[in-house]
Amino acid sequence: xxxxxxxxxLLESALDSQRVLPREEAASYAVDGVIPQVVTLPVTVEEVAxxxxxxxxxxxxxxxxxGGTAISLGNVPRRYDIALCLSRLNQVVEHEPADLTATVxxxxxxxDLQRHLAESGQFLALDPPMGQDVTIGGILAANASGPSRHxxxxxxxxxxxxxxxxxxxxxxxxGGRVVKNVAGYDLSRLFIGSLGSLSIIVEACFRLAPLPRAxxxxxxxxxxxxxxxxxxxxxxxxxxxxxxLLNAAAVRQTxxxxxxxxxGYALVLAAAGEPAAVEHSLKEIGELSRRAAAASLAKxxxxxxxxxxxxxxxLTRPSPSDAGLVCKAAVLPSQVPTLSEQxxxxxxxxxxxxxxxxxxxxxxxxxxxxxxxxxxxxxxxDLATTLRRAxxxxxGSLVVEACPLALKERIDVWGDSAADFPLMRRIKEQxxxxxxxxxxxxxxxx
Amino acid sequence: xxxxxxxxxxxxxxxxxxxxxxxxxLLVYEYDATIERGLPEAVVLPTTAEQVSQVVKLARRRGLPxxxxxxxxxxxxxxxxxxxxxxxxxxxxKRILEIDAENRLAIVEPGLVNLDLSAALxxxxxxxxxxxxxxxxxxxxxxxxxxxxxxxxxxxxxxxxHVLALEVVLADGQTAWLGGRTADRPGYDLRSLVIGSEGTxxxxxxxxxxxxxxxEATITLLAIFNEMEQASQAVSAxxxxxxxxAALEMLDKVTMGAVEEAVHAGYPPDADAVLLIEVEGWRDSxxxxxxxxxxxxxxxxxxxxxxxxxxxxxxxxxxxRKGALGALGRLAPSYYILDGTVPRTKLPQVxxxxxxxxxxxxxxxxxxxxxxxxxxxxxxxxxxxxxxQAEKVLEAGAEIMRLCVDAGGTITGEHGVGMEKRDFMxxxxxxxxxxxxxxxxxxxxxxxxxxxxxxxxxxxxSGESASRQRTVTRSLRPDAYx
Numbered sequence: 001x002x003x004x005x006x007x008x009x010l011l012e013s014a015l016d017s018q019r020v021l022p023r024e025e026a027a028s029y030a031v032d033g034v035i036p037q038v039v040t041l042p043v044t045v046e047e048v049a050x051x052x053x054x055x056x057x058x059x060x061x062x063x064x065x066x067g068g069t070a071i072s073l074g075n076v077p078r079r080y081d082i083a084l085c086l087s088r089l090n091q092v093v094e095h096e097p098a099d100l101t102a103t104v105x106x107x108x109x110x111x112d113l114q115r116h117l118a119e120s121g122q123f124l125a126l127d128p129p130m131g132q133d134v135t136i137g138g139i140l141a142a143n144a145s146g147p148s149r150h151x152x153x154x155x156x157x158x159x160x161x162x163x164x165x166x167x168x169x170x171x172x173x174x175g176g177r178v179v180k181n182v183a184g185y186d187l188s189r190l191f192i193g194s195l196g197s198l199s200i201i202v203e204a205c206f207r208l209a210p211l212p213r214a215x216x217x218x219x220x221x222x223x224x225x226x227x228x229x230x231x232x233x234x235x236x237x238x239x240x241x242x243x244x245l246l247n248a249a250a251v252r253q254t255x256x257x258x259x260x261x262x263x264g265y266a267l268v269l270a271a272a273g274e275p276a277a278v279e280h281s282l283k284e285i286g287e288l289s290r291r292a293a294a295a296s297l298a299k300x301x302x303x304x305x306x307x308x309x310x311x312x313x314x315l316t317r318p319s320p321s322d323a324g325l326v327c328k329a330a331v332l333p334s335q336v337p338t339l340s341e342q343x344x345x346x347x348x349x350x351x352x353x354x355x356x357x358x359x360x361x362x363x364x365x366x367x368x369x370x371x372x373x374x375x376x377x378x379x380x381x382d383l384a385t386t387l388r389r390a391x392x393x394x395x396g397s398l399v400v401e402a403c404p405l406a407l408k409e410r411i412d413v414w415g416d417s418a419a420d421f422p423l424m425r426r427i428k429e430q431x432x433x434x435x436x437x438x439x440x441x442x443x444x445x446x
Numbered sequence: 447x448x449x450x451x452x453x454x455x456x457x458x459x460x461x462x463x464x465x466x467x468x469x470x471x472l473l474v475y476e477y478d479a480t481i482e483r484g485l486p487e488a489v490v491l492p493t494t495a496e497q498v499s500q501v502v503k504l505a506r507r508r509g510l511p512x513x514x515x516x517x518x519x520x521x522x523x524x525x526x527x528x529x530x531x532x533x534x535x536x537x538x539x540k541r542i543l544e545i546d547a548e549n550r551l552a553i554v555e556p557g558l559v560n561l562d563l564s565a566a567l568x569x570x571x572x573x574x575x576x577x578x579x580x581x582x583x584x585x586x587x588x589x590x591x592x593x594x595x596x597x598x599x600x601x602x603x604x605x606x607x608h609v610l611a612l613e614v615v616l617a618d619g620q621t622a623w624l625g626g627r628t629a630d631r632p633g634y635d636l637r638s639l640v641i642g643s644e645g646t647x648x649x650x651x652x653x654x655x656x657x658x659x660x661x662e663a664t665i666t667l668l669a670i671f672n673e674m675e676q677a678s679q680a681v682s683a684x685x686x687x688x689x690x691x692a693a694l695e696m697l698d699k700v701t702m703g704a705v706e707e708a709v710h711a712g713y714p715p716d717a718d719a720v721l722l723i724e725v726e727g728w729r730d731s732x733x734x735x736x737x738x739x740x741x742x743x744x745x746x747x748x749x750x751x752x753x754x755x756x757x758x759x760x761x762x763x764x765x766x767r768k769g770a771l772g773a774l775g776r777l778a779p780s781y782y783i784l785d786g787t788v789p790r791t792k793l794p795q796v797x798x799x800x801x802x803x804x805x806x807x808x809x810x811x812x813x814x815x816x817x818x819x820x821x822x823x824x825x826x827x828x829x830x831x832x833x834x835q836a837e838k839v840l841e842a843g844a845e846i847m848r849l850c851v852d853a854g855g856t857i858t859g860e861h862g863v864g865m866e867k868r869d870f871m872x873x874x875x876x877x878x879x880x881x882x883x884x885x886x887x888x889x890x891x892x893x894x895x896x897x898x899x900x901x902x903x904x905x906x907x908s909g910e911s912a913s914r915q916r917t918v919t920r921s922l923r924p925d926a927y928x
Contacts, residue, residue: 099789156635177854179820180787180860182642185647185886187883192635193634193635198634239727239728273731277731280730330628395626395628397631420624427889430885430888
């Protein structure tokens with residue numbers, strides 16, 4: 001264990017003292033109750049490298065910190081000495097509108113980037129649920145995604161290259177700035193979703209998309225999740241950006257949805273693209289709703305769309321108090337109805353009312369379980385175990401994205417590892433031989 | 447040539463009819479679509495992952511390298527067994543194991559030919575998007591190894607965007623699934639490491655691919671320009687307008703001349719460039735997009751536009767593009783296909799540079815390429831039989847690659863590093879970058895086992911790698927594609 005004052009002083013002398021926060025502020029950078037000894041906010045990539053050189057020399061454990069919006073993700077850190085806060089690396093390095101690419105520093109918030117890109121009529125097609133403060137680095141480390149993945153895919157489809165600082169402080173580049181590139185191993189995709197356990201992502205180059213010229217949202221209420229699946233199967237050629245399935249509890253939490261799906265499910269569809277294609281899609285959705293026996297359709301007012309999609313994102317956002325449980329399951333899209341209904345059944349058995357929100361076509365099923373502040377560990381544990389079993393029967397995976405600390409200490413939030421785990425362990429050993437990058441937080445407590 | 451004991455051991459694993467070891471039979475497997483050469487000691491044609499595993503274990507015991515090969519259409523020497531050893535030819539593992547139309551995925555074996563998959567999917571209203579120009583011959587396993595692209599990658603992405611999971615045999619002979627049928631598997635993304643690893647990390651034995659619904663309508667446009675510059679402007683204007691066509695290809699004057707003689711595509715002899723543009727989707731919006739593209743092309747100076755709505759008409763418009771590589775054989779006895787990517791906005795500048803290099807060395811250079819994503823394919827025409835020409839052409843190629851790198855681009859967009867571009871890797875990656883990649887090989891413990899001598903440059907000070915001496919593609923080879 002490194003002496004607190006030593007690490008603090010070393011960082012202060014290695015960097016400008018402005019780059020190190022006063023000790024009393026360290027508590028706000030706690031991860032799962034573990035408070036770092038020192039918080040540093042480098043302003044250049046070279047300074048990040050300096051921090052890592054020092055950390056590796058002193059064998060100090062580092063957790064990169066962006067907006068802190070996804071910090072609930074991951075297992076309890078085995079050790080945590082330095083919070084490496086990237087919020088001051090917040091610049092657009094390069095944006096060439098005609099190339100539809102942009103290179104951005106990791107600490108930039110997604111909101112700031114979108115504002116910048118919107119001036120050129122473009123955007124980065126990632127819409128994770130974490131809200132305004134989420135940073136580019138945070139999105140990449142967590143491989144966070146949202147409803148738009150239906151049309152645009154996830155970070156691994158949009159990143160062209162990145163710069164990262166390795167555990168020993170060496171700065172490396174992976175990929176490039178062009179949309180087609182097969183030179184060498186794809187380290188960018190490896191680092192995406194590695195939760196700061198292999199390197200510190202400091203910069204990324206993205207493929208951008210033009211802002212759709214039109215967008216309309218429609219809500220189709222259906223008696224069951226199975227009906228929703230049958231409905232969506234007929235929409236293959238529509239110009240849809242997002243296909244979200246909400247259970248009745250989730251609908252009730254979403255004021256703008258009004259009376260939709262009182263006891264069934266609501267399918268919230270965003271059509272985006274050229275105005276004519278959007279209108280056509282909406283018309284088709286109307287036609288399909290008329291044909292489906294028990295469906296009812298509501299078109300969302302233009303001005304209400306933005307707030308509605310924000311409200312939907314908020315449904316699965318981990319609460320700051322961590323009182324509740326947020327689980328992300330991935331199954332085959334066709335199994336989403338089965339899993340949704342099993343989740344509802346489990347809720348009834350435990351006397352809980354989960355919000356179930358799915359990216360239907362991706363097979364991603366979020367369930368958010370509000371729990372009282374004084375909840376013990378047993379019921380969350382039973383819950384996680386039951387859900388894991390249900391998902392395992394469907395050959396899917398389940399990540400507990402947020403939960404009370406007491407539960408985190410009992411489970412691996414990522415689930416069980418598989419036959420490829422020894423390979424993952426060897427990769428971790430190669431990139432972080434000392435075990436100083438977010439130690440213990442990744443799958444299998446790597 | 448293999449020793450008898452090795453042959454017997456291999457035969458015991460895969461059967462007598464699945465081992466090739468006679469020197470005259472092995473010759474077939476010593477090259478791919480480059481003219482790199484390397485003779486394996488024995489060729490094995492496995493039919494199951496278990497056989498692959500057994501062969502890898504045997505190779506490990508004997509300290510032999512293993513090189514996987516699909517159809518041998520690769521353009522970077524990826525399937526050349528530079529260090530001899532055992533070659534695994536995957537073409538007998540070509541079954542479609544499952545089509546899950548509802549979830550839009552299929553499980554296939556690596557020896558399946560790319561186009562055969564889409565053909566089998568037609569009746570489900572689905573298709574597999576990546577379409578390398580060699581798709582009638584190339585295998586999906588080869589596509590995975592090289593992270594293959596194709597004309598339609600502009601809108602849909604390359605192989606890595608369409609593969610959900612891989613079953614692989616690792617260097618110790620163990621079998622593992624990387625990724626899965628379902629999205630966002632927890633853990634490191636090992637699948638993305640193997641895709642594009644050019645056979646150096648693992649042998650792929652099953653692939654789960656993502657499928658797309660067939661578009662309702664497709665329209666192909668052909669725009670003829672007097673100036674290359676105008677065509678480049680049209681490309682930028684189309685993308686700038688927020689239109690992302692399914693394909694956006696360019697042919698230059700040299701290519702058109704050769705194509706005209708060969709397939710009579712109807713290109714005017716005095717035109718400088720042709721754009722081939724394809725839009726797909728819902729009928730009305732496709733028509734709207736096609737109309738917008740037509741207007742843009744005319745505004746930027748297109749002298750003639752042709753539009754194809756029916757499959758036959760579209761096929762006719764594509765004929766010149768698809769026949770381009772074959773037609774180039776008319777220019778000279780040999781040609782050298784290059785592959786580099788630059789930012790789209792740098793295309794005009796880099797193309798000018800490419801022609802200057804041609805003039806400097808006295809080679810005609812034909813450009814036929816994926817303009818929409820900045821992926822250039824200059825083809826240098828030359829006569830291999832003239833002494834010194836092959837060396838000169840390699841020099842010219844290196845200069846063109848340098849132009850791509852200097853413009854902020856890269857040394858390969860879709861063909862792979864293989865043997866020919868190993869030394870160029872240092873132009874885009876530092877020692878630290880390369881060392882980080884090398885760690886992946888260490889983690890997979892595959893450095894000595896799988897396809898040695900690829901991707902990585904020789905360590906500093908070891909001299910020019912011998913492999914670059916003969917990296918020249920012969921023309922008129924039926925299996926050379928871009």
